[in-house]
Amino acid sequence: MPAAPSSSLRPHVLAVGFLLLVVTGAVLTDPVTPERARLAASSTASQHAFRSFSTDANFAAGANEGTRVAGGAVLINKTLGTLSSAGRTWAWSRWTSPWVSTSHPFTQLIPSWNVSTPPNTAVQVQARIKTTTGAVGTFKTVAAWATRDDQFHRTSAGPQSGPLVRLDTDTLKAASGVSFVAYQLRVLPLRVPGTTATPVVQSVQAVASRPATAAQPTSARLFGARELAVPRYSQMTHRGQYPKYGGGGEAWCSPTSLSMILGYYKRLPTKANYAWVNKSYADPWVDHVARVVYDYGYSGTGNWPFNTAYAANLTGSAFVTRLASLRGAERFIHAGIPLAASISFGRGGLDGAPIGSTAGHLVVITGFTAAGNVVVNDPAAPTNASVRRVYDRGQFERAWQTKSAGTVYVVRDAAHPLPARAGSTSW
Numbered sequence: 001m002p003a004a005p006s007s008s009l010r011p012h013v014l015a016v017g018f019l020l021l022v023v024t025g026a027v028l029t030d031p032v033t034p035e036r037a038r039l040a041a042s043s044t045a046s047q048h049a050f051r052s053f054s055t056d057a058n059f060a061a062g063a064n065e066g067t068r069v070a071g072g073a074v075l076i077n078k079t080l081g082t083l084s085s086a087g088r089t090w091a092w093s094r095w096t097s098p099w100v101s102t103s104h105p106f107t108q109l110i111p112s113w114n115v116s117t118p119p120n121t122a123v124q125v126q127a128r129i130k131t132t133t134g135a136v137g138t139f140k141t142v143a144a145w146a147t148r149d150d151q152f153h154r155t156s157a158g159p160q161s162g163p164l165v166r167l168d169t170d171t172l173k174a175a176s177g178v179s180f181v182a183y184q185l186r187v188l189p190l191r192v193p194g195t196t197a198t199p200v201v202q203s204v205q206a207v208a209s210r211p212a213t214a215a216q217p218t219s220a221r222l223f224g225a226r227e228l229a230v231p232r233y234s235q236m237t238h239r240g241q242y243p244k245y246g247g248g249g250e251a252w253c254s255p256t257s258l259s260m261i262l263g264y265y266k267r268l269p270t271k272a273n274y275a276w277v278n279k280s281y282a283d284p285w286v287d288h289v290a291r292v293v294y295d296y297g298y299s300g301t302g303n304w305p306f307n308t309a310y311a312a313n314l315t316g317s318a319f320v321t322r323l324a325s326l327r328g329a330e331r332f333i334h335a336g337i338p339l340a341a342s343i344s345f346g347r348g349g350l351d352g353a354p355i356g357s358t359a360g361h362l363v364v365i366t367g368f369t370a371a372g373n374v375v376v377n378d379p380a381a382p383t384n385a386s387v388r389r390v391y392d393r394g395q396f397e398r399a400w401q402t403k404s405a406g407t408v409y410v411v412r413d414a415a416h417p418l419p420a421r422a423g424s425t426s427w
Contacts, residue, residue, distance in 0.1 A: 009213055
């Protein structure tokens with residue numbers, strides 16, 4: 001019997017992915033030519049590689065321990081033991097990806113997942129890295145997660161530090177002087193002992209990043225003007241609502257942004273889902289989304305992979321990735337896919353914004369003007385009517401790239417295929 005997995009959980013987590021090349025039992029990688037390696041080492045621009053396991057063939061490249069692959073998903077076949085997680089005892093099985101290598105060294109990894117969890121089930125998500133010197137880190141528990149919160153409180157795994165890597169909420173980050181060349185992802189489907197239900201793991205993915213090492217020039221416009229018809233909701237109209245889920249207002253930029261994207265696809269939660277919300281509250285679906293993405297580990301609604309994991313159950317596909325410039329975002333808008341983008345800026349950093357500065361904020365990129373400036377639904381606006389904003393391209397790109405390194409939620413349905421990309425690059 002395989003060794004029981006670690007059961008220690010602390011607050012924080014993350015995620016993303018898309019896999020193109022499968023070699024059973026081997027490392028998954030793109031070919032690295034000497035010229036490609038030279039350019040990667042000398043570049044000061046950000047570099048991102050995105051992979052996803054989402055088909056029978058993808059999953060078959062990994063190792064099943066008490067799991068089985070069927071219908072493009074990983075399921076429990078038999079449980080191998082029990083563990084304690086987030087205050088409950090669970091029976092567990094385990095699927096582990098092959099090593100995924102990248103064509104450039106990286107220093108950060110964000111995992112994400114698409115999983116449905118019937119009653120009495122949950123999942124743990126883990127990741128580990130390999131350094132440029134060949135050292136292998138231990139698996140870090142990123143999250144214990146479920147769609148429901150009536151039997152189980154989803155939680156990120158708190159700060160986990162070591163000589164090679166630390167876990168910072170939803171991101172694995174290299175220790176000083178360390179760089180990575182490969183990673184593995186692991187999912188533990190869990191169920192209450194004595195029950196027969198199984199989580200359905202439809203995909204697990206990650207984006208491996210080396211953030212820019214120097215300020216980059218503003219990107220050039222790629223396409224002409226286009227704006228998507230994304231509904232507009234203000235987080236500020238929810239100020240003071242449901243303190244146990246963050247209390248609305250400044251705390252709800254992420255669920256409000258996600259609600260706007262779900263509304264665009266006409267996949268907002270149903271009235272039956274948000275029937276628990278006070279009838280006097282406007283846009284009650286925002287309150288519900290805040291509840292179902294809430295991370296009980298760090299007590300907030302801004303866990304990136306928690307937001308995409310919930311959205312995937314409504315639209316069919318969602319993940320976290322990073323884009324090197326607004327040209328990547330333009331490709332998504334051109335494909336009809338709005339993006340939730342993580343930004344931060346100081347005083348005077350974003351002209352026309354409804355807030356003067358922020359250490360971290362989510363907005364929805366809905367389009368671009370003919371001049372290449374960014375059309376945004378900014379939930380920090382005081383009313384729904386004032387949510388739409390147009391931000392200077394250079395200012396917005398800096399606000400987006402400087403701290404979050406271009407992090408976005410990609411949420412889509414079957415009618416909106418992803419834009420093309422080269423190899424494992426992130427658009």
